[in-house]
Amino acid sequence: MVIILLTLGLIGLVVLGLWFGWRARRRRQVNIPAPLPVPDRLLATEPLAQAQGIYVSTVRGEDWLDRVAVHGLGIRTRAQCEVHPLGVVLLLEGSPNFVIPFRDITQISTSSGMVGKFVEKDGLITIGWNLGQIPVTTGFRTRNSADQHTLLETMHQTSQQRQPE
Numbered sequence: 001m002v003i004i005l006l007t008l009g010l011i012g013l014v015v016l017g018l019w020f021g022w023r024a025r026r027r028r029q030v031n032i033p034a035p036l037p038v039p040d041r042l043l044a045t046e047p048l049a050q051a052q053g054i055y056v057s058t059v060r061g062e063d064w065l066d067r068v069a070v071h072g073l074g075i076r077t078r079a080q081c082e083v084h085p086l087g088v089v090l091l092l093e094g095s096p097n098f099v100i101p102f103r104d105i106t107q108i109s110t111s112s113g114m115v116g117k118f119v120e121k122d123g124l125i126t127i128g129w130n131l132g133q134i135p136v137t138t139g140f141r142t143r144n145s146a147d148q149h150t151l152l153e154t155m156h157q158t159s160q161q162r163q164p165e
Contacts, residue, residue, distance in 0.1 A: 032060075032068060032132070032134055032136075033131060033134075038089050039099070042099065047083055048154050049082070049150050050080060050082040050151075051081050051150070052080055052142070052147075054076065054077070054117065054141040055078075055081075055090055055139075055140055056138075056140060056141060057117075058074065058131075058136050059114055059136065059139075061135045062137055064115055065115050067115045071096065073095075073136075077093050078093045081125070083151060083155055087100050088102075088127060100138065105129045106129055106130065107127070108126075108152065108156055109126050110124060110152070111124045111126045111139070114137070124141050125140045125142070125151060127139075
């Protein structure tokens with residue numbers, strides 16, 4: 001009985017430590033602005049490409065382990081990714097939806113993982129972008145590889161068309 005109580009106490013301490021750590025991370029990141037919400041008019045238009053999958057998280061810069069904890073950006077959830085002429089829209093379950101305008105995107109690539117999800121080589125779509133003045137990277141995993149290819153192709157083509165001459 002004593003071993004069970006000690007084990008439960010230890011588990012409780014670990015959970016409490018995780019909670020305090022997440023709270024401290026959020027306090028340190030108060031300077032990170034909220035991403036742009038998705039305009040209603042954009043939701044009413046047909047996307048150029050879309051896919052169901054998993055929103056992995058958003059991290060600061062290219063540090064795959066420095067998760068952004070504010071504005072719901074650090075919570076892994078099911079999502080739909082859509083490409084529109086304005087930018088990439090992420091429709092998240094249980095977190096605020098947001099749009100990444102093409103003007104803010106610095107890199108569209110693939111990776112084998114980031115905090116919260118590690119997969120096969122090039123299994124994640126990663127989007128490097130500027131959230132205000134702060135460089136961040138957002139990860140998305142499609143349900144199937146055909147959708148990943150379509151999203152990447154459309155993102156690359158649309159972002160190149162949006163580049164100023």
